[in-house]
Each structure stands twice: as structure tokens, then as C-alpha cells.
Amino acid sequence: MQELTNDILIQGLVDGITETPSLPPIINGEAFVCDLGVTEPPQLIEGVLHQGSKLIIGGGSKGRKTWSFMDLALCVSEGIPWWGWPTNQGRVLYLNFELQPFAMQKRMRMMIGHYNDYTGHQVTGQNFDVWNLRGHAAAIETLRPKIKANLGQYSLVIFDPLYKMLGSRNENDAGDMGSLMNEIESIAVEQEVSVVIGAHYRKGGPGDGKAMERISGSGVLQRDPDAILTMTDLDDQVEEDDNERECCRIDPVLRNFPPQAPFGLYWQCPVFKHGEWINLEKVKGKGGAAAQFFADDLRGMFKKDGEFTYTEAWKKVVDQLGCGDSTAKKLVKKAEDKGIITRSALDPKKLLQV
16 A cells, blocks of 8 residues: 555656656666666766766966876776776867867877887877867856767867856856856766866965865856866975975865765876875965974984984974974974884984884
8 A cells, every 4th residue: 555655646746747757767766776777877987987987176377287288188098097086998089178288189199109108108199089169168058069979989078167157157156057057967877987177276376275265257167076176286295206296285076976085186297196295285276374394394304314313303394394492303203103203223212214
């Protein structure tokens, strides 16, 4: 009797929406949880993005977002890791609204050369297709029919950048941006293709809020995607071989996967690479008038000193960083806690650079 009642209720709801036949059916909850036909789609970027899902990558102006999108496209097209995440190979379509064709070609050649010459991966770009649309920016409604007609062969499509597809929409209007994301979602769902979108940050400094809240425009862009990766510029930092590197912090925000901790990347043209030595707290343009010092500032500071005492350590920190005595003492203790320096096995009163 209960099952019959459920069926009658559901049929009543369906009868009330007969004018929208494209909608999927309403399903009884008990039947839904027992439906073995509902399966998890393949992961295009493992731990980050499923097939048919949407990813937004946000970053500041001239923050190398386009380089990052191109690197992602090449890595997925070849099935090689991107930013440390394994990828599953699939054909990629890159909608290039921003670069002139010669610049796009030059960057692709640089990336293919980098992977072939400096890594264990041999790549060709054979599964990386480009649609050069600079000068042809149009509303997504205009582009969608042609995009959908050609997407059957693709696993990933990249729109770079988002604002080139707004048409007459206002990026600060929730209704306008909601309709835009619905258009993009229809592409992802109907074609079972993952979609990556490039978004820019609003003007102003990083502030103290969440990184994803810096994405320009309506809050729809923060709520709609299945995954968000934010790129935050850091102060230039010196790596272990004493080369100064341009660095950034990546904050993953994931809907369908467990949370992941932020991590640091450094720029080695033409790609970003992981750097365990990167201090994620050194956000460019952030902080008050007072100087900020970090335990990571002590990396490499004592590598030529051999064994040294605690007093010698904090005095050198004062000399090198220009901080006060109490700050230097705290930094030495934090550096020991983090394993940047350690106690000597021969004399526990002495310290060593790790």
C-alpha cells in the first residue's frame, strides 16, 4: 500500500509538469538509493574534477592563468600529471579568446619542448585542439550550437576567459551570471564533457577573506562550480639552490572530493612547479605596517655554519632579518619544530641546518 501511495504522489507531480518534457523523472528515494545504475563518472583530474563537472580557476591580472590553462590542456591531452594531480587522458578543446594565434602557437611550442626536453614525458599536442576566437567574442548562446556540435570527441573544454562570453550580461548581476552558468552546464551535462573556466579577480588587494571570494562579479561564480582553484600571488622567494622564484599559492575548494590543503607553486617558464620550500603566508600585497617574519625564512640561513648554538642562531636571525630579539628566538624554536634546523646527534646543545 505504501509503495502504491508513493507512486501516486510521484505521478501527480509529474502530471503537473507535463509542459517541460525534457526534465528527468522524479524518483522515489528508496528506489533511488538502491539504483545500481547510478555510478560515479571517471575522474579527469584525480581528486579534483569528474567527467561532466565544472571547474573555475581564478587569478589576478597577469598572474599566468592562461599559461596554467594551457598546461592543464596539454597534461590532460597526454594523460600526465598537472600540478601534482594525476590526470586521465582525453581529447581537449581550448577556446582561446585572448591570445593572437602566433602567441598561442609560440606558447604551445614552448610547453611541448619543455616536457620533451626536461621531463620523462614525450608529448605531441595531437589531442590538444585550439579554437582561436580572439576578435570573435560573443555571448555563449551564439557559440553554444557550434561548440555542442563538435564536442562529442572531447573530454575537456576550456573557456579562457569567462568575461569574453558575457555578451550583454552584467557580471555583477546574479540573474545574468546564473543564466550564463546554466548555458555552460548544459554543455557539460549533455555532452558529458568537463568544463574549465578562467575567471579574474576584482580590483584591490587580497584582503582577509576566503580566496574564492576575490573572484570578480556575482557570487554565483563562487557557488556554481563543482571545483574552484584560486591562484594567489606570493612574494618572490629564494629556493634551495639560491635562485629567486616567482611563487603563488593554490587553494582548492572541492564539492565532490575530500578537502585538500593549500600548496605552493613556483614559476619555471613555461610551467608552474611544486615547491615544498614555499612559504604560503607571504601573500603579496597583504599585511600591515609591521614587518612579518616566518620560520621558513631560516631555510638555508645556517647551511655553511656547521654546528651552532641557540644563542648564535637567534643573533644571526636578528642580523639577517632585522627583527627583534624576542621574534628571532621564537623563529628559531619554530624552525626547530618544523624540522628546518635540528639538534646535533653529537652535542644536543648544538643545532644543525637540515
